[in-house]
Amino acid sequence: MTTLVWFRQDLRTSDHDALLDACARGAVVPVFIWCPKSEGGWPIGGAQRWWLNHSLRRLAEDLKSRGSRLVIRTGDPAVELASVARACGAKRVACSRRYEPAAMADEERVAELLEKSGIELCRIGSNLLFDPFAIRTQTGTAYKVFTPFWRACLTRPAPDAPRPAPATIPAPAAWPAGLDVDALQLLPKIAWDAGLRQMWTPGEAGARTRLQAFVAGPIGQYSLQRDIPGVHGTSMLAAHLHFGEVSPREAWHAVQKAIRGRAGEFIANAEKFRAELGWREFGAHVLANFPRTAEDPLRIDFRKFPWRTNAVELRAWQRGQTGYPIVDAGMRQLWHTGWMHNRVRMVVGSFLVKHLRMDWMHGARWFWDTLADADLASNTLGWQWAGGCGADAAPYFRIFNPMTQGKKFDPDGAYVKHWVPELAGVPAEYVHAPWEAPPLALAMSGVTLGETYPHPIVDHAKARAAALQALSAVSGKSVTASDDV
Ligand SMILES: Cc1cc2nc3c(=O)[nH]c(=O)nc-3n(C[C@H](O)[C@H](O)[C@H](O)COP(=O)(O)OP(=O)(O)OC[C@H]3O[C@@H](n4cnc5c(N)ncnc54)[C@H](O)[C@@H]3O)c2cc1C
Numbered sequence: 220m221t222t223l224v225w226f227r228q229d230l231r232t233s234d235h236d237a238l239l240d241a242c243a244r245g246a247v248v249p250v251f252i253w254c255p256k257s258e259g260g261w262p263i264g265g266a267q268r269w270w271l272n273h274s275l276r277r278l279a280e281d282l283k284s285r286g287s288r289l290v291i292r293t294g295d296p297a298v299e300l301a302s303v304a305r306a307c308g309a310k311r312v313a314c315s316r317r318y319e320p321a322a323m324a325d326e327e328r329v330a331e332l333l334e335k336s337g338i339e340l341c342r343i344g345s346n347l348l349f350d351p352f353a354i355r356t357q358t359g360t361a362y363k364v365f366t367p368f369w370r371a372c373l374t375r376p377a378p379d380a381p382r383p384a385p386a387t388i389p390a391p392a393a394w395p396a397g398l399d400v401d402a403l404q405l406l407p408k409i410a411w412d413a414g415l416r417q418m419w420t421p422g423e424a425g426a427r428t429r430l431q432a433f434v435a436g437p438i439g440q441y442s443l444q445r446d447i448p449g450v451h452g453t454s455m456l457a458a459h460l461h462f463g464e465v466s467p468r469e470a471w472h473a474v475q476k477a478i479r480g481r482a483g484e485f486i487a488n489a490e491k492f493r494a495e496l497g498w499r500e501f502g503a504h505v506l507a508n509f510p511r512t513a514e515d516p517l518r519i520d521f522r523k524f525p526w527r528t529n530a531v532e533l534r535a536w537q538r539g540q541t542g543y544p545i546v547d548a549g550m551r552q553l554w555h556t557g558w559m560h561n562r563v564r565m566v567v568g569s570f571l572v573k574h575l576r577m578d579w580m581h582g583a584r585w586f587w588d589t590l591a592d593a594d595l596a597s598n599t600l601g602w603q604w605a606g607g608c609g610a611d612a613a614p615y616f617r618i619f620n621p622m623t624q625g626k627k628f629d630p631d632g633a634y635v636k637h638w639v640p641e642l643a644g645v646p647a648e649y650v651h652a653p654w655e656a657p658p659l660a661l662a663m664s665g666v667t668l669g670e671t672y673p674h675p676i677v678d679h680a681k682a683r684a685a686a687l688q689a690l691s692a693v694s695g696k697s698v699t700a701s702d703d704v
Pocket residue numbers: 445453454455456457458460461492495496497498499500502559560561564565568586590592593594595597598599600601602604605
């Protein structure tokens with residue numbers, strides 16, 4: 220019996236339930252179908268096209284080393300899968316389940332259409348630790364708050380141990396025709412990808428190297444260091460996890476192994492990391508159960524929030540030219556590397572939504588195009604958190620003060636100075652608010668505000684007051700108290 224394995228966000232050979240199941244039944248034809256349309260309103264963004272190009276190459280090489288091939292097609296997945304199946308006499312297609320609204324709808328459609336040709340679509344496994352429809356509150360509803368959600372996950376049986384890749388993958392008698400990765404034209408025409416090339420090694424081997432390096436080192440100080448953007452204190456696994464180059468089960472068990480024989484503090488750090496994997500699960504849970512939220516706030520009272528539009532300010536935010544150093548550093552890090560530190564994502568998110576009072580969707584869309592780890596569930600969760608309108612979100616009246624955040628989490632200004640080099644000479648005490656520096660100190664550091672570095676595009680105190688006033692329109696009462704954190 221021949222089975223097609225339809226690869227999507229599971230671009231690996233180890234711990235792949237659908238692939239292992241197929242191998243146990245006979246010949247296997249691995250297939251990838253390029254169809255941005257099937258992602259609904261969220262076709263893959265620029266940074267991820269770059270990632271996908273390299274990841275597919277690595278997957279194709281890995282399959283080849285196991286006696287197999289990756290058959291690449293473009294077009295409607297239902298049509299292409301049926302065509303490949305016909306070409307090799309397969310009656311079965313296996314895939315890992317996805318939970319984004321468009322992907323779920325597409326899976327249903329593909330299953331129905333394949334069935335008409337006598338082909339069965341079998342959904343085996345997923346890119347998550349827990350089934351987002353199986354975790355329920357005591358009243359049977361989906362969770363909207365992280366802590367009880369994660370507690371409920373942890374009461375379930377622990378995720379299975381990851382399974383090794385098949386040493387060889389049984390080949391069909393004849394291979395169906397397919398395209399080369401180049402034919403998908405995923406790479407940018409203008410070479411803006413130098414920063415990504417420097418930073419990332421897409422593919423399963425690169426993912427495993429990152430995971431091993433993290434559990435061998437930074438995990439021991441994760442709780443503290445994960446908040447310091449100038450330190451390499453996080454796993455940087457998000458894009459690898461998104462593309463399924465490493466399974467969350469493998470990450471979970473790598474942590475379990477690292478914990479063995481270690482003391483309380485190490486374990487607390489490791490559990491903190493596992494809880495972040497839990498936030499990834501939570502995002503998937505919220506999106507799967509509230510599919511409208513990719514484009515609509517979970518808290519529907521926020522539909523009437525009086526957002527502003529201002530193309531000039533939006534562009535200044537996107538390009539890291541707001542005049543607020545920590546915001547600009549984050550936006551430039553994102554543009555250059557396809558990644559931004561989580562603490563800074565929260566700061567730039569708050570700045571867009573509260574200081575500039577622009578719809579969180581502008582931010583979500585920009586991140587979608589520029590993040591290598593753009594993930595519909597995590598991105599929606601993150602943006603609605605920043606906007607105060609999502610599940611377990613920061614209250615809207617909690618307004619991140621970019622200067623306080625900078626001083627607290629980047630006290631020596633190392634992060635800002637790296638990403639905003641025009642401020643490299645500014646003394647650390649002023650680097651998060653250069654307009655407060657004595658004129659002589661600024662001049663000696665080669666900074667002329669308005670020329671070498673912008674003046675702040677909005678005044679913090681006025682922007683905060685305006686944001687609270689706008690919030691009154693949602694809550695129906697005057698909101699004056701603010702947490703300026
Ligand atoms: C506005 C905003 C947008 C975001 N957009 C995305 C996105 O598109 N894709 C994405 O993967 N994450 C997103 N995040 C969450 C988080 O910032 C990244 O997952 C994290 O910075 C990735 O770096 P890391 O792999 O080193 O994380 P680590 O700190 O090493 O965390 C380990 C893993 O846990 C998961 N994780 C950690 N924090 C979160 C979180 N808050 N929500 C969901 N999962 C989490 C990720 O898979 C991550 O790789 C967003 C956060 C905010 C505030």
